[in-house]
Amino acid sequence: MNDSSIIDAPEAEEPTSLYQRILNDIRGQIVSGAWPPGYRIPFEHELTVQYDCSRMTVNKALSQLANSGLIERRRRSGSFVRAPRGQAAVLEITDIRNEVDALGLPYSYTLSSRQERRSRLADAQLLGPQCPKKLLEMTCLHYAGQLAFCLEQRLISLDAVPDAVDESFQDLAPGPWLIRRVPWSTAEHRIRSEAAKPPVSTGLNVADGTPCLIVERRTWSADEPVTFARFNYPGELHSLVARFKPD
Amino acid sequence: MNDSSIIDAPEAEEPTSLYQRILNDIRGQIVSGAWPPGYRIPFEHELTVQYDCSRMTVNKALSQLANSGLIERRRRSGSFVRAPRGQAAVLEITDIRNEVDALGLPYSYTLSSRQERRSRLADAQLLGPQCPKKLLEMTCLHYAGQLAFCLEQRLISLDAVPDAVDESFQDLAPGPWLIRRVPWSTAEHRIRSEAAKPPVSTGLNVADGTPCLIVERRTWSADEPVTFARFNYPGELHSLVARFKPD
DNA sequence: TGTGTCAATATGTATAGACATAAGAGAAAG
DNA sequence: CTTTCTCTTATGTCTATACATATTGACACA
Structure with missing residues (x-):
């Protein structure tokens, strides 16, 4: 019954578009712990400079991170890494x-x-x-x-x-x-x-x-x-x- | 032990922005069964006419529906309601x-x-x-x-x-x-x-x-x-x- | 009949600009 | 010292446009 042999660690995949690369980069910083909870993510403006792209592209990445719950966005203040989220698993x-x-x-x-x-x-x-x-x-x-x-x-x-x-x-x-x-x-x-x-x-x-x-x-x-x-x-x-x- | 008194049906909330309204409308058609699996959702172009907005706004809604798995998008063919998804629950x-x-x-x-x-x-x-x-x-x-x-x-x-x-x-x-x-x-x-x-x-x-x-x-x-x-x-x-x- | 080419089409991604909104900072008024 | 106002700023949303890309159908050709 204890068929625990089906255990495998997951694998990462390469980003295909710019906004996905930005998304992966930031998520990487967060899940690696380099950017701890409470850390203020670079402003959209700074990221547009860093990645040499328009604000909409950065915004798309940050928006996805926000409504997946990894970061929290506050007007005027910036975007912040969220507290270690109540771990959610998909059944x-x-x-x-x-x-x-x-x-x-x-x-x-x-x-x-x-x-x-x-x-x-x-x-x-x-x-x-x-x-x-x-x-x-x-x-x-x-x-x-x-x-x-x-x-x-x-x-x-x-x-x-x-x-x-x-x-x-x-x-x-x-x-x-x-x-x-x-x-x-x-x-x-x-x-x-x-x-x-x-x-x-x-x-x-x-x-x-x-x-x-x-x-x-x-x-x-x-x-x-x-x-x-x-x-x-x-x-x-x-x-x-x-x-x-x-x- | 069978403390089943904590049962309550969920409630809907009002959309605040246009793309969220589009998203809710389409999701409503799908979960209500009006648009069954395989149904071809109106083209982005048709939706821009229907909602009198730009394609990016429609695209934002459809993209979210797509990567939440509710619809599938195929180039040149259109967007389709996905098969009754393997019901997923969040633990x-x-x-x-x-x-x-x-x-x-x-x-x-x-x-x-x-x-x-x-x-x-x-x-x-x-x-x-x-x-x-x-x-x-x-x-x-x-x-x-x-x-x-x-x-x-x-x-x-x-x-x-x-x-x-x-x-x-x-x-x-x-x-x-x-x-x-x-x-x-x-x-x-x-x-x-x-x-x-x-x-x-x-x-x-x-x-x-x-x-x-x-x-x-x-x-x-x-x-x-x-x-x-x-x-x-x-x-x-x-x-x-x-x-x-x-x- | 089978196949290669090409144009049409819907989506995917990106841009530059615009206005709205909230929230913080600081100034002005009480 | 507190309240209120304005100004600044970062995000939220939207537009009009552009080019890339995959896929389909039609047409020409062997």
């Missing part, structure tokens, strides 16, 4: 089918339960204050070969996605169905570890108390809740990877 | 002290063990192929009140950070020490769930088999491995949050 969320494929195992999917119902108080806990009136609740199992890879507990707002009542979800998982049907504007993920209890433990066919990686995803489209999904990955066979990428 | 990695503070509990820290040594084969598994020769290995405990909140297992490359030998780490955790001393260019996080075993279970004072959330972080500076950290969060009291943010 790439893929379809479960892709995860299984990546393991080289055959993927299969079954629907365990499906129920249309009115929403209850407990649902508002999961979907937020603007909880829809009607819901579709499902439990699904994703297999990697013979192995139960993930148990999915899913709520779909029938207010936001009325078409879902016409879909059986017998052969197609709700995730890929939704992603091609409903545009989404925001998603939030909560990740934690939990001991498996029924019905999760029975569904996954693991002993009670088996540690599970839980990923809960809430999705909104234009401020309206669309869906809630809880993915239960049993044991230690699954790990999420998040990479920091400057810019 | 905000904070100092453990901040996490404890956020819970409203008093933070304290102790160093359990500290050892300078030559690197072994097993270390290359963790730090990658360019494993350093000399290492500093530590085990630390982070408390939230009386509760063991997190057990940290830490390796620091003494090749990359020779200064670390002079630091006792008795009162300051390696994380904040490193972050203000060593600039880093890349970080990778692996997140999984695991049953606690000795020495982790004994260090955290929890029963063997207690599910733990494991966050492993590898950090490089200029392609050289700097540090490896494994954070063991026992039980279900901790959860990571990752938010999708368009742009």
Whole structure:
């Protein structure tokens, strides 16, 4: 399970245009520590002299650095290296089918339960204050070969996605169905570890108390809740990877 | 533990400049689904007419959309809405002290063990192929009140950070020490769930088999491995949050 | 039919200039 | 000494223009 052999340091690439060269140069000064947090970056005017270019070119580079959060720009004062930023990592969320494929195992999917119902108080806990009136609740199992890879507990707002009542979800998982049907504007993920209890433990066919990686995803489209999904990955066979990428 | 009351849908904000208005308009068309993947966005020239502005203004908006991955630009052909992107979420990695503070509990820290040594084969598994020769290995405990909140297992490359030998780490955790001393260019996080075993279970004072959330972080500076950290969060009291943010 | 050439076109990058805006510094007024 | 005003300055945005570059379609040629 501890397949840590896929570790590789990243590589730099050559800049192609002037503004990218300026951008790389400055970012280099920052990430190398030569320009510590609080350091005042040369004024745009000074950089135009240094690189012998127009202010717009310098501005393009500095603007990108600014809205990627590496520097802060203050009128009249100049541009400054930002405090060591709360390190942000990008978590790439893929379809479960892709995860299984990546393991080289055959993927299969079954629907365990499906129920249309009115929403209850407990649902508002999961979907937020603007909880829809009607819901579709499902439990699904994703297999990697013979192995139960993930148990999915899913709520779909029938207010936001009325078409879902016409879909059986017998052969197609709700995730890929939704992603091609409903545009989404925001998603939030909560990740934690939990001991498996029924019905999760029975569904996954693991002993009670088996540690599970839980990923809960809430999705909104234009401020309206669309869906809630809880993915239960049993044991230690699954790990999420998040990479920091400057810019 | 399931403190799900901190759920709120996001809000839109008003554009301040023309290019931001263009950017928001187009992004709106895309995330609302009105312009599906593959749709050809109006040419820059058409947009300059529509918004009555110069091409540079349109270009600034489209460029940002392009390098945030929402659209793809092809010379001579135009700009196209990209395929439903691999959903990416941003994981905000904070100092453990901040996490404890956020819970409203008093933070304290102790160093359990500290050892300078030559690197072994097993270390290359963790730090990658360019494993350093000399290492500093530590085990630390982070408390939230009386509760063991997190057990940290830490390796620091003494090749990359020779200064670390002079630091006792008795009162300051390696994380904040490193972050203000060593600039880093890349970080990778692996997140999984695991049953606690000795020495982790004994260090955290929890029963063997207690599910733990494991966050492993590898950090490089200029392609050289700097540090490896494994954070063991026992039980279900901790959860990571990752938010999708368009742009 | 296949291929090479060429012009048309949309984007990529850069320029010089313009005005707006905010924020700091210093002067003037209370 | 404090408040208020003006002036200066660096950034924020926008324009009109220019040339480079990649790609496509059309046309001519073997």
